[in-house]
Each structure stands twice: as C-alpha cells, then as structure tokens.
Amino acid sequence: MSQNQILSASILSADFTQLASEIKAAEKAGSDWIHIDVMDGHFVPNLTMGPFIAAACRRATNIPLDVHLMIENPGNLLPAFVEAGADTISIHIETGADIPEAVNYIQAQGCRASIALNPDTPTQAVSELLPIVDQVLVMTVHPGYSGQKFISDTLPKITQIRKQLDEVNPEAQIEVDGGINQETIADALVAGAEIFVAASAIFKHPQGIAAGVHALRKQFAG
Ligand code: DX5
Ligand code: ZN
Secondary structure: OOOOOEEEEEHHHOOHHHHHHHHHHHHHHOOOEEEEEEEEOOOOOOEOOOHHHHHHHHHHOOOOEEEEEEOOOHHHHHHHHHHHOOOEEEEEHHHOOOHHHHHHHHHHOOOEEEEEEOOOOOOHHHHOOOOOOOEEEEEOOOOOOOOOOOOHHHHHHHHHHHHHHHHHOOOOEEEEEOOOOOOHHHHHHHHOOOEEEEOHHHHOOOOOHHHHHHHHHHHHHO
16 A cells, blocks of 8 residues: 555635635645546536636645546646646546547646546446556545535445556556545545545534644544
C-alpha cells in the first residue's frame, strides 16, 4: 500500500461567499488538492461551476486542482479547464465521449488524465482504458450532490480495479469520491484507494475546516 495518500477537498460544500479563505483554510490544515465538481444540469441534475470558478481557485492557491467533470460532451470544455489551471481532469465513462482522444489531449497539456465511473457502472466498462490513464475515479455515491451516504457496495470494485492496474499500469492511482468521512475513508484505503475526496466532512465539519481535515488525515497515519 502506498504511503502517499492524498486528500482532495471538494469545494462543493464550501461557503462560496468566502471561497478563497475556505480554500486557504483547507490547504493550511493539510489538504493536498482542491477538488472542483463541474455539473451541467444534464449529465447530472445539479448545476454548479465552470472554468471561471476553476480559474478563481487557481488564483487562491498553488496546490493542485482536481477537476471532476460531470458534464455531457466533456471534450468541448477541456481547453478551458486546462487554461484555467487544472492539474487533474476526470471524465466520466458514461458520457460516451471519445476517452482515448480526451486522455491524449489532457496529457499533452501536461495534466493528469482520469477516467470516472459511477457506482452502477461495472469495472469492465473501463478495463480497456486502464493502460492509458493516470487515475481512475471510483464514485462512491451517485454523482450530483455532496452530503450523501457512502455506498459500500463499491468497495470490491476498488480492489478489483487496483488489481487490474497493478498488472497493466501500476503507477496509476485510484481516487474515491462521495460519502468519505473518518469511518469510510479507512474502508476505501484498505480496498486500494490512494486519493480521497471529501466535501461535507471538511467544509461542514462542526468544529471547522481544520478539524475536518485533521480527522481525515488521522486515518492515513495507521
Ligand atoms: C458528488 C461530487 C463529490 C461531492 C462529495 O457528485 O462529485 O465530489 O462533492 O461530497 P461529500 O464528500 O459530501 O460526499
Ligand atoms: Zn467530485
């Protein structure tokens, strides 16, 4: 198991009237990345943020920006997110987009390319793409909203994908997203995930952002 677990704070649960200071608080407390949930009201019912907000995040921090595209036709917006300063870009397999073309483009721009799959999408749907990606984003809730309950049926999928990656692309990392809290993070870690996205467990922690980050990072120690 890697010793380099990464915590990616999802601003979906941040207070947008104070976005820069919320990002800085997460960074200061030990969040490694900032996760940006892009939703278009079509691929998922919710409508959130676009390249303009990603560029604002870029001005607020120097830590990597982890852009999660939950949009139809993701290829159209890749240049805008690269320009905005994205470091990792995740595209959903369920969009039917030309994933190899998108992955090529993302990597040619010097970014990490990630393929995302929903809880109901089987592992086989991404098998052929595993050799070319830098990351696989395993959704542990149905995408669209923060604050949902972790779907533990996804745990065997994480282990299965880790096993396949070890054979064809051992450097690639698995990211988990949805319902990550101080209990579920340990399960996802044991299953084989290395990158952990959390929105409500960080930005809605009753004792504040730093306490949320510390509670999650504590699970990396053991
Ligand atoms: C859900 C988003 C997640 C979400 C996670 O569609 O992709 O990144 O912000 O929120 P929590 O951590 O509250 O489940
Ligand atoms: Zn996300």
